[in-house]
Amino acid sequence: MSTHRSPNLRLSSVLQQGLVLALVAAVFYLLSSNAALNLKNLNIASGFGFLSQRAGYDISFSLIDYTPDATYARAYLVGLLNTLLVSVLSIVLATLLGGALGMARVSDNWLIKRLSGTCIEFLRNVPLVVHLVWWYGLVLALPGVKHSASLFGVVFLNNNGLNLPWLEQGSVVGWGLFLMLLGTLLAYVFCRLKEARGPWRGFASRRWPALLAGAVLLPLLVYALSDAHVQWEVPVQRGFGFKGGITLVPEMLALCLALSFYSASYIAEIVRGAIESVHRGQYEAARALGFTSGTTLRQLIVPQAIYPMIPQITNTYLNIVKNSSLGVVIGFMELVSSTGGTTLNQTGQAIECIALVMGTYCAISLVISLAMNIYNHRIGQRGH
């Protein structure tokens, strides 16, 4: 598109867009003011003031300190973190699993190819809710607390969850994560500086060993220098359940497994499609040059296949985040169960709670889209 347009044309285009924007804003204003008026006429309380009130309900799994004495705002934060945790775990697991299944699907080995094909078809053609109920049923079929399966006496699995050893000082975990992030960042800056100075060495320059070292070394260094004393706490059976350590509740396990397996089947198909989209001639050329099939895949096919994968994988990730709201079916306290469920019910402020939930999902999705777009852009610059 030409940038040298007549000022008149540009002005009219700005005016048109401004008009549309004003129209949209007016419709939104009309809807919200109408709703506010309706609520007032119906004597329904409105506003977000309830967020600072005491929540008064328990959330069984929380990454941060939470008691029923905390506020509705804190309950919202707990729900949000639970949603993010399940989403991140499921995205990682689904990507690994889906990648493996997709690669197996294009394998030359007949058995592996058929097996993974059957797996994908089975996983993909069962609705997610059925996956969820099935996994939840399976987790609940584990032995009870008194007959927990134990691994070396420190890890316990039963139908009330997976009990793992955890750091005694919970706040250390946050600091550790922060230092890991900082270490990675420092290592990245270091790599960039070094690459800028040194000679150009093609695409082969590998940053990840340096990044990993940064992520591991900085926390260790800080720990060694500080007088902090971190101890592991092993779960012990007491009363109705386990004391100490951290308990991954069955609802979370079932939700993660269901989301991962269901989404892995989609990712597998995306991977297969992308790999098959690479021109046949590329394989033949690689073979002619004497590449092994593993090297062909790693060095030639996958780098070319990643580009068309990104938009579809982004969609799948977004779906995982949004589908995590199905946790409400099996009682996992994520965003929809906490703010969109119990908080909504206790305060009765449906519009505010639903708006909060919708806004949050929208924000998470936009952030994921942005990150994937940046990645996509970078890959696009590199190869094509």
Added chain:
Amino acid sequence: MHKLNRAKLLLGAPLLALLLTGAQAAQAGVLDKVKAHGSVRCGVAGDKPGFSLIDDKGRWTGMDVDLCRAVAAAVLGDADKVEYLTTTAKNRFTALASGEIDILSRAASWTAERIANLGVDFTTVWFYDGQGFMTHAADGIQKLTDLDGATFCLSPGTTSEQNLEDYFGRRGLTYKTVVIEKSPELYAAFQRGRCNAISNDSSGLAARLALMNNPKDYVLLPEVISKEPLGAFVAQGDTVWRNIVTWTAYALMTGEELGVTSDNVDELRGNKTASTDIARLLGTEGTIGKSFGLDSDWAYRALKQVGNYGQIYDRNLGQQTALNIPRGLNRSWKDHGLMYAPPIR
């Protein structure tokens, strides 16, 4: 003919109504709307045995259902002119306040917070309940405090989460919760040992226990930790409609008190020697029905077609039913219960 309308209200519908409807239109009288529409739109739970459930013949049955049927009989002359809409714990009050339903008869508790914040009005108590607990018999739990550190299965949106915190939190006892919205999944999780106890309205627990395959494996604890006065809600601001629903319920209670049943109501109405209380109730004396905006036969039709409160209770929860919930507080005041209708005169 029973109208089998299994429409399911989603949360979006009432919210959309709030967004889109003109603010002034909301003030039309519910009675006129019901008459024009030819049926009472009744919001029920739809999955609560003894209160609202579709039976094996495809008919709606239960205490909550019968209240709506009585109102339809009083207002429209036919107890079958009810349109049932299943509501969830989440959308029920919004659906009522925005006019999607005319009556919310869903075993909902009467609390100050709901009246103050939700734009709804309570009619009268239709069933006195309280929050109870069911445990696994194998755990040998005798009393509630034995459950320190236990996991509880709860349904959301009911007052049970707050009640549990009020009872356990205040006593310094620890507990965990699993909150599942749908009753079948909730009870399944409890039965499979995910929770040490399940907490809900006592009547609901008793009803579920009666329908379980192995009722001996579970125990109802004697403690009741809250007051749950259940009954029908209507939208705020329509006194005419609120009076009709409230006094239809009172008429059914008065019917039991005076010994008027669906079987003898015709006989009593023709009987000139019947007491003046009965004559006023059945509309052969006075003009109460007309003052409510109905006709003088309103209570007669409700009693004739649905039966008095005692008959309704026996049919849905009484000894002949599988649920067999003792009447307890829900006896008439004459039998030392709490069912006390103001005089109809």
